[in-house]
Amino acid sequence: MKILPVMVGSIQIGGGAPVRIQSMTKCRTENSKAVIKEIKQLEKVNCEIIRIAIPNHTAVKSIPKIKDKIKIPLVADIHFDYKLALESMKLGADKIRINPGNIGADYKVKEIIKAARDKKIPIRVGVNAGSISKTILAKYKNPNVQAILESIKQNLKIFEREDYHNIVLSAKTANPKETIEVYQKLAELYPYPLHIGVTEAGLPFEGAIRNTTALAILLNQGIGDTIRVSLTGPSILEVKAAQEILSSLGKRKFGPTLISCPTCGRCEVDLIKIASQVNKKLASITEPIKVAVMGCVVNGPGEAKTADYGIACGKKSGVIFKHGNIVKKCREQDLVSELFRLIKGS
Ligand code: SF4
Structure with a gap:
């Protein structure tokens, strides 16, 4: 299936672009100086997109300060409070990541879509195995592959009704085998770029292996447009591990x-x-x-x-x-x- 291109600031995801590397900052977003320092280190090792957690209205105020000092596109990660998403877009986020299932009433998601459309900002619709709705969990008993796929389908309905397609999809689990199955299915079903990775993958050694187990298979099948190697460790290791995976597969070249x-x-x-x-x-x-x-x-x-x-x-x-x-x-x-x-x- 042809993958739609999505622009995150100046970086294209999908639509034939190289597989993009991203990471997420580990320090408190309220401490904008620490966040800027971390992102600058990541820029030096060629991280291409950076995501920051926006847990509250103090954190959201860091966005313009951070944007002012960094070169790579900034993604705001929002849960629960749709107003944080609206504010993040207003203050300069290049993309937002939401899990529509925890945003609440449809009108809140619609407001996010409207603001994103006005500002031409893409939205990552990100479902995790740990955040599947109670109704779906009751049907499948546990957050298995089918439950995750149904959750994505449900979450996407409102975007499709609103005719909004500036979307990146993710559906991560902590289990590499399930991650492979979920993304293989998503690649068959949707034309949206896929953000792939194994979530809650563990400390750097185990985490790098668990991510590689899933990502190498998916990427080798041409599945995946942007990757994050989530590690319980420094973000710089996430970027280096991602680079190693991509260069081992001959997808990208990064230094010696x-x-x-x-x-x-x-x-x-x-x-x-x-x-x-x-x-x-x-x-x-x-x-x-x-x-x-x-x-x-x-x-x-x-x-x-x-x-x-x-x-x-x-x-x-x-x-x-x-x-x-x-x-x-x-x-x-x-x-x-x-x-x-x-x-x-x-
Ligand atoms: S190159 Fe020589 S030293 Fe190295 S593993 Fe092979 S046989 Fe052993």
Whole structure:
């Protein structure tokens, strides 16, 4: 199905645009200085859209202060109080996220739609497994895939009656398998861009794996127009994890790629230390180069040769490759500095 394009500020979601990366700030929205600091850090690592929670009327007043200092589009996340959505749009939000099911009477949702239409602001209709209506829950007994899909269908009715289609859809669960099933179905049913991710996914290690389990399958099937890797951890990790997923699937390119062997009993250097040092130094490089760090002569030289640059280690030493050619042999302690001398000099 052809996906409708949606503009969030200057960033297009859907309609053939690259899969967009977004995150959500973790500090209190009332503290606009802290929010601005967090967003600026995210901008540096190429986060493309940022969402902030708007839990009350003090938080909403932070929107213009934040908008004034950031470059990426700002999404206001609203629950329960439709007036917060109206105010957020008035004060400059580029998109709002609501769960129509908890906004209340239809006239409140209609007012939001009217204001969004006037200002050409898209609305994310976001249903979570944890916020399904009592009626639907009573019918399905638990918030399973069918219950989530019915919830989306119900929530969308009012938008369709109002002929409003400037919409992004999301229906997240904390279960990767259900997340896959829900989004596969949504992609069949609706022409709206999909915001995909596993919600409440956990701490960074588990959370990144749970998100990847679902997102890799969906994205590989062409499903998903914008992603958030929700983690109980710093937002910068959410962006980096999202980038890693997209670049691993060949969907986007973000700076250098480090490939490194897992090391084994053949290795005669401290490979984990070398790979970590290389990884840290690569953070300052923006070009999409491929760098290999290999532990020994078995696979080392072969793998290192396929990268733009590489290290293949031997006994307390190693050789450095550039585009398949050995450039230098050096001691273990000099490998990283010599590698970067080569990368930066070229
Ligand atoms: S490249 Fe060498 S050290 Fe690394 S895992 Fe393979 S055999 Fe082991």
